[in-house]
Amino acid sequence: MAEPLTDTAGAAGGPAFRLRRSVGRRVVTVLTVLVHRALLLAVLLAVVFAAVELLPGDAATATAERGESAAGIAGRRALLGLDRPVAERFADWMAGLPTGDLGTSARGEPVAGLLARPFPDTLLLGGLALLVTFLASLALGGWAALRPGGRTDRAVSGGATAVLALPEFVVAVALVLVFAQWLEWLPAVTLAGGDGGPESWRMLVLPVVALAVPQIGWNTRIVRAALADEARAPHVEAAVLDGLPGHRVLLRHVLPGALPAIAAGLATSTGMLLGGAVVVETVFNHPGLGTVLAGAVSDRDGPVIAGVVAVAGAVVTGVLLLADLVRARASGGRP
Template sequence: MAGQLTPDTATPASSPLPAERRPGRGPALLLARVATTLAQRVAFLALLLALVFVTVELLPGDAAKATSERGESAADLAARRELLGLNRPVLERFWDWMTGLPTGDLGTSARGEKVTDLLSTAFPNTLLLGGIALLLTAVLSLALGCWAALRPGGRLDRGVSGTATAILALPEFVVAVALVLVLSLWTGWLPAVTLTDADGSPASWEMLVLPVLALTVPQVGWNTRIVRAALADEARAPHVETAVLDGLPPRRVLTHHVLPGALPAVAAGLATSTGMLLGGAVVVETIFNYPGVGTVLTSAVTDRDSPVIAGVTALSGAVITGVLLLADLVRDTVTGGRR
């Protein structure tokens, strides 16, 4: 019947398979590509960590002065600088810090605390906040993008795209202030600040709602536009046009023919949002007094504390690198390993 999809004919024995489809070559090529990408991103992260140490060194003052008690003498400050190793070259201090990184040693803060102890509670709290926000972002952006794609060019499509554009232009702190004003001060539905239990975690789930929404709203706008654009590009593919000509229902065409091909672009957008969520968490956590890395990082910048700032950067970079690798795997899986 005209317009129907037909099974692929068997490949003749004399026709060589493409390199990426030869048995045993596909997984090897994929593994090599992942290893190369991982090496490049680790090298970039190392360069970024070196830049952190150099940047903190260029800030006015140093960790010894920032953490000193009032009335300390010049001799006391000199002794503290020697204790913290600040009298050594910055690259030498960076190298010492990097050699401990593979073993999980993130160094010691300017106030004498282990950086791993400082981040052992704060970073999981931030991951919880960012993970919930990323999950909500994925669900909402996929739902809105697919909903708009069912009526391309219609009023709903234009409305979703226009609203998404307006939302993505809002910074997290603006969204956070608006949420506090409406959902806390005016209605009293949700707490405006976060209280913690003895273990340092939020005292109740209600205290997660406003910070999560403040992070999610801008990312939903960003990812909805990515989803909609990816679906529009995939809708022009020949196999999708064939499915439409076969008379398949629009929803089935969308879910079975358009959406699978758009997944690499959607995964890349969500992977990019991971970095934005971790960056926005610093501002949002400060506004809501949330016990995450935002508070730790703010104090570390005030103290000119290179090991703490580098520790936060290293952990955040590791999470972002992992998510980007997952996005790459989704792309390679959907495209069959072909670029």
């Protein structure tokens, strides 16, 4: 009697089964990471609400009209819900977060709409700074790695350490002094155009460089260390013994293995860039979230401050997840 035909590809241990199991593991890993980071973001938002509560005064007092009566301020406080416990207000705000409802500002404007206008400008500024950081750190780190222990390597490593210690506002002030005041090559402030964004691309140069310089120092050290670690791999040593040119060994054999560490460093820089953008936008009068955040702190406006943190946290979470996927891809799915 003939045996029934079976699809061994889908059986346990078959190629299709292994593929489904691998995909399932990756999906579970991604979901676990997202839940973990969502919980961390929730804790951070709770800390933000508590910190605003500890500031002197409140939103009702900060936004009151000159000469407004105590009864009027009390009515505004009740309207804003400031007479309720902070934990209750935070719970209500978090309940609307999954639907994109970021609450209402102290001046009666929906927070989501308030952030929607300047967010693209901050994203553009941070994205350009991240691109400059990636290209510059990759070039400098690779240049140093081609001459390990030499004069170039020492100069690049020392310079990276020096700029890493510089705060963004120090770099911003120095750039304004040199390129705007002394040389008069670039504008010192950003003027808004008809669409609310920068009037000219030249107004982006100094803010982008001010944001990127400290992160170039940080990522150049990461790139140099990652390339040095990968250069000790057996297949790289074999390529060197085969007489391949140094730049070809670097690009074809060393760089692919170093990409996970480089991606992780850039992902970490994303949060630093968004945080530094608040200071840099203030220095250059750039129309972004930094201006909104500065006004919200002045108004003691908890929902707006938390909204900025939530938006920035979502961006950083997305970039970190992308870095995790790059690392998983480079390691062939291994943890």
